[in-house]
Amino acid sequence: MKPKSDEEEKKPLFAKLKYHFGIKLVAFPSSDQKTTIKQNSDAARFIYNEFVALGLEGWKLRRLEKSLIQNQVSSSNPEWFTLALKAVAARLKIIGDQLYNPTQLKQRFKWLDKNKRIDSTMLYATLNFYRASWNMFHKVHSAGIPKFHKKSDSQRYSTLKTTNNIRIxxxxxxxIPKVGQIRVTKIPDWLLNRTDIEISGASVKMDAVGRYSISLTLGSDHPFKEELPKTNSKVGIDVNVENLYIDSFGDVVENPRFYQKQKKQLQKEQRKLGKRAARAKKEHRSLRTAKNYQKQRKVVAALHHRIYNQRHNFLHHVSTALIKNHDLVVAEKLQGKNLLKNHALSQRIQDVGWGILFEDLAYKAKLYGKEFTKVDPKMTTQTCHTCGFVMGRGGTRKLTLADRIWTCPKCQTKHVRNHNAAINILSKATV
Ligand SMILES: [Zn+2]
Structure with missing residues (x-):
């Protein structure tokens, strides 16, 4: 093995790999394995909340430290401030040790070490997760500082690959560490047969209905999928509330509105759940042990799950077709459209799931050697793609959502509004 440079040493092994991929497998744990999963999930939540508490205290102490330093200058009693600052620094050091050295946590909470079912790499995975939450906060302030994880009906924890602890x-x-050999749905042949793929971690999950799954994160220096053949075709898509989208060829993909279709049934089941919760409360029973409530809770969770799956499967097929048939797919940046300001529309927009579609497109473009890009939607609706005339100028009126079909006052071309927009979206990325 050749010696590594300092720079190389610092990078985690997995991050050096060029391609990354995730795969989710349905799992069938034994009842003993279920116990192990539950205990690790409980421990992961406990540890995460410990980190959150420490982080919050540290955050507050650093703000206190700042104001102490500022006030010390004008104070008649600077010695007091020196002492206070010393105390703050001492506590911050303890917090830092506990946050950046998870073995300290094990010493504080002996039960973590004593319980033979606890997976020790789960500690590090949880710490990584906690740090990712802080990074998110520093990047996008609206994300908020990390919050406590509440007890919920689902279970989840992650584990990291160290040597050979996670394997097929x-x-x-x-x-999987501590869980041992666990039965899953058929592992695809490509994953079984390729020796260049590294597993970096696994996430074990039980959803609110009680179904188990394991997600593996994979890395390799070689692409996971063969590039799809080039088609020399480019397409622009205009997402809108009338359908999922219309493309620059004028083809429309309808929006199946899975949520709207099942809304009535969902509301009915949710009302039933509310009644059962009220009854249990009246009889002073805990919801966790109230059998009828728990049964109904699973019915509601399963319904949510079904809508989620239907929507994802549909968008998965749509995005695959777009990437397969075109070398370049262009869509608009969503925030520019301001559609979410309209409350009545916002629920319908959520039902469409354009965000999911765009994520799928970006992911698959990379996976299959194609391109997906987003452009500023400004003027794409109001501009005539034939002559470039912009509606609203020269005394003309701006188009509204009601103008599904319009005629350009300058060149007299008849347009379908969203089709014209899709053509403009494409040309913004290609000019
Ligand atoms: Zn025109």
Whole structure:
């Protein structure tokens, strides 16, 4: 093995790999394995909340430190401030040690070490997760500082690969630390047969209905999928509330509105759940042990899950077709459209899931050697793509959502509003 430079040493092994991929497998744990998963999930939440508490205290102390330093200058008793600052610094050091050295946590909470079911790499994975939340806060302030994780009906924890602790045992089994060999749905052949793929971690989950899954994060120096053949075709898509989108060829993809279709049923089941919760409360029973309530809770969760799956499957097929048929797909940046300001529209927009569609497109473009890009939607609706005339200028009126079809006052071309917009969206990325 050749010696590594300092710079190389600092980078985690996995980050050096060129391609990354995720795969989710449905899992079928035994009842003993379920116990292990629950205990690790509980421990992960406990530790995460410990980190959140420490982080919050540190955050407040650093603000206090700042104001102490500022006030010390004008104070008649600077010695008092020196003492206070010393105390703050001492506490900050303890917090820093506990936050950046998770073995300290194990010493503080002996039960973590004593419980043979606890996966020690889960500690590091949880710490990574906590740090990612802070990074998110520093990047986008609206994300808020990390919050406490509440107890919920689902379970989740992550584990990191160290040596050989996470591995594929055979076509239907994974090996996960402490859980051991666990049965999963068929592992795809490409993953079984390729030796260049590294597993970096696994996330174990039980949803609110009680179904288990394991998500693996994979890395490799070689692409995960073969590039799709080039088609020499480019397409612009205009997402709108009348349908999912219309493309620059004038083809429309309808929006199936899975949520709207099942809204009535969902509301009915939710009302039933509310009644059962009220009854349990009246009889002074805890919701966790109220059988009828728990049964109904699963019905509601399953319904949510079904809508979520239907929407994802549909958008998955739509995005695959777009990437397969075109070398370049262009859409608009969503925030520019300001549609969310309209409350009546916002629920319908959520139902469409354009965000998911765009994420899918970006991911698949990278995976299959195609391109997906987003452009500023400014003027794409108001501009005639034939002559470039902009509606609203020269005494003409601006188009509204009601103008589905319009005629350009300058060149007399008849336009379908959203089709014209899709053509403009495409040309913004290609000119
Ligand atoms: Zn025109």
């Amino acid at each position: 045992a055979d076509q239907n089994h994974l090996k």
